[in-house]
Amino acid sequence: MITVEGLTKVFPGGFRALDDVSFTCRPGTVTGFLGPNGAGKTTAMRIMTGLTSASAGQALIGGHRYARIPNPGLHVGVLLDASAQHAGRTGREVLTLGAKTMGLPASRVDEMLELVSLTPKEAGRRVRNYSLGMRQRLGIAHALLGDPQVLILDEPANGLDPAGIHWMRSLLRSYADRGGTVLLSSHLLHEVEVIADEMVVIGQGRIVAQGTKAELLQTSGCFVRSADDAALSEALARHDLVAEPGPTGGLRTDAEPKLVGEIALGAGLALSELRPADGAGLEEMFLQLTAETQREGSQA
Amino acid sequence: MSTTHTAPGGAPASLDVTGTKAVPFARLTSVELRKMVDTRAGLWLMVVIVLLTGLFVTLLAIFGDNGATDERTFVNYLGATATPQGFLLPVMGILLVTSEWSQRTALVTFTLTPERVKVIAAKTVAALIIGLAAVLVAMGMAAAAAALAGPENAFEGVAASDFGSFGLLQAMGILQGLGFGLLFLNSAVAIVVFFVVPIAFNVLVTIVPWLQDAAPWIDISTAQTPLFGFDPNTGQDLEGGMTAEAWAQLASTSAIWIVLPIAVGIWRVLRSEAK
Numbered sequence: 151m152i153t154v155e156g157l158t159k160v161f162p163g164g165f166r167a168l169d170d171v172s173f174t175c176r177p178g179t180v181t182g183f184l185g186p187n188g189a190g191k192t193t194a195m196r197i198m199t200g201l202t203s204a205s206a207g208q209a210l211i212g213g214h215r216y217a218r219i220p221n222p223g224l225h226v227g228v229l230l231d232a233s234a235q236h237a238g239r240t241g242r243e244v245l246t247l248g249a250k251t252m253g254l255p256a257s258r259v260d261e262m263l264e265l266v267s268l269t270p271k272e273a274g275r276r277v278r279n280y281s282l283g284m285r286q287r288l289g290i291a292h293a294l295l296g297d298p299q300v301l302i303l304d305e306p307a308n309g310l311d312p313a314g315i316h317w318m319r320s321l322l323r324s325y326a327d328r329g330g331t332v333l334l335s336s337h338l339l340h341e342v343e344v345i346a347d348e349m350v351v352i353g354q355g356r357i358v359a360q361g362t363k364a365e366l367l368q369t370s371g372c373f374v375r376s377a378d379d380a381a382l383s384e385a386l387a388r389h390d391l392v393a394e395p396g397p398t399g400g401l402r403t404d405a406e407p408k409l410v411g412e413i414a415l416g417a418g419l420a421l422s423e424l425r426p427a428d429g430a431g432l433e434e435m436f437l438q439l440t441a442e443t444q445r446e447g448s449q450a
Numbered sequence: 451m452s453t454t455h456t457a458p459g460g461a462p463a464s465l466d467v468t469g470t471k472a473v474p475f476a477r478l479t480s481v482e483l484r485k486m487v488d489t490r491a492g493l494w495l496m497v498v499i500v501l502l503t504g505l506f507v508t509l510l511a512i513f514g515d516n517g518a519t520d521e522r523t524f525v526n527y528l529g530a531t532a533t534p535q536g537f538l539l540p541v542m543g544i545l546l547v548t549s550e551w552s553q554r555t556a557l558v559t560f561t562l563t564p565e566r567v568k569v570i571a572a573k574t575v576a577a578l579i580i581g582l583a584a585v586l587v588a589m590g591m592a593a594a595a596a597a598l599a600g601p602e603n604a605f606e607g608v609a610a611s612d613f614g615s616f617g618l619l620q621a622m623g624i625l626q627g628l629g630f631g632l633l634f635l636n637s638a639v640a641i642v643v644f645f646v647v648p649i650a651f652n653v654l655v656t657i658v659p660w661l662q663d664a665a666p667w668i669d670i671s672t673a674q675t676p677l678f679g680f681d682p683n684t685g686q687d688l689e690g691g692m693t694a695e696a697w698a699q700l701a702s703t704s705a706i707w708i709v710l711p712i713a714v715g716i717w718r719v720l721r722s723e724a725k
Contacts, residue, residue: 228561
């Protein structure tokens with residue numbers, strides 16, 4: 151439903167915010183767009199919604215350029231920045247303006263307020279008095295106003311408490327189960343892990359990993375501890391397996407637990423521990439990406 | 451979901467937008483009108499315009515009769531309302547544009563309506579509608595004041611062109627404000643430049659001799675004086691109203707101070723990143 155092909159953005163001054171980024175988001179799935187601050191997530195989403203032009207490549211939504219979709223609010227729900235609302239308007243007024251632009255009845259505003267659990271009293275308050283969490287709820291209500299088939303949300307979980315994140319997961323889950331397509335960005339692996347089915351990981355404008363959550367989070371190899379780790383290491387080496395000593399003793403190897411168990415049995419070594427290795431590759435990679443960005447001074 | 455799409459897990463589906471109509475211009479204009487009064491700041495600007503208009507009319511009603519001549523005619527009342535409205539209506543025009551940037555709502559506005567020129571056109575029409583309403587209020591107040599607190603001949607010599615000139619003057623102010631708002635996309639800068647530059651330019655024109663002759667062609671306030679019925683050079687009463695030359699001068703200054711800022715401003719808005 152969302153097709154991003156070879157998207158590249160070079161800002162005046164030469165900063166390459168996006169470099170040949172391609173991915174797709176399918177109906178019925180929630181795609182997490184993950185990356186450290188300044189990785190290019192927001193730029194990509196701004197190009198998808200026609201707010202910024204691409205230097206090369208394109209982003210299509212259901213086969214259309216966003217700017218060519220008539221009354222786009224009825225097809226694509228967008229939340230790019232929950233704080234980008236007039237501080238002097240009430241929450242209800244913000245939704246009313248959106249509903250009027252899209253040509254929706256006023257009752258739709260009440261439905262959305264109820265959906266995101268903003269009470270009539272809260273909806274009557276001015277946005278300047280809203281917490282970030284309330285602004286996010288208002289922004290999600292605004293994105294859902296037109297009953298769109300696609301949702302594009304930039305850091306929607308930002309400012310939400312754990313209960314709020316859980317709420318958003320159920321909301322987006324049921325939306326996707328009804329056939330909707332969701333793309334949401336986050337700089338926190340944990341948030342995306344909780345909400346998304348598919349993941350696209352971006353760092354410094356390039357895609358560094360993508361796939362289903364199960365694929366990306368699956369662990370490879372195993373951790374093993376035995377009475378004599380040195381002997382076990384030698385036994386593994388005889389089978390062309392590399393084993394690295396763990397920080398608190400034991401060995402980590404890329405082989406499957408079953409194979410390691412058989413080798414240990416053959417060598418007559420008693421095992422005290424054998425389990426799939428923890429520390430998913432994705433988390434390590436993500437930490438590394440974040441560290442690199444921080445060293446270079448993050449560009450939010 | 452208003453259109454069908456493939457089952458979960460299906461291939462990237464296409465979006466059927468053939469049944470969706472673009473947002474009609476009238477609806478967009480009504481939304482822009484609503485935006486002008488749905489915040490305290492916006493609402494108070496309207497209230498202040500009405501109150502100040504009333505205040506200026508009241509002042510003339512109290513002090514307009516100096517014994518020798520009674521100045522309290524309908525035309526003079528209308529002229530009195532021009533001062534506050536001439537100041538505040540352009541400010542409204544400026545804020546209508548710049549608040550989208552200062553409050554960052556441009557992000558939402560341009561996401562819901564990617565045709566930015568259409569949004570600007572809707573804002574222009576909305577501002578002119580408010581301007582028309584303000585002018586009607588001013589005329590109503592002037593008429594009431596002239597009838598209640600004016601000499602017997604208060605309505606003598608009132609011509610249809612008086613209404614036209616007054617409306618045109620305010621419309622020009624609103625459009626100029628809108629143009630400066632589009633040009634600077636910043637409330638404070640646009641308001642300051644809007645008020646300071648024409649005054650500075652006017653001073654320059656009166657000081658530099660060779661600019662003096664060109665003044666009616668390049669200085670908007672000079673070119674506007676015939677609309678009030680004065681000669682721009684001598685300040686004497688002008689008989690017969692606007693001449694062809696006066697209209698040409700008004701067109702020339704409008705091109706410089708209204709059309710040019712709007713054109714450059716639109717170009718800027720189209721290129722700008724709504725953050």
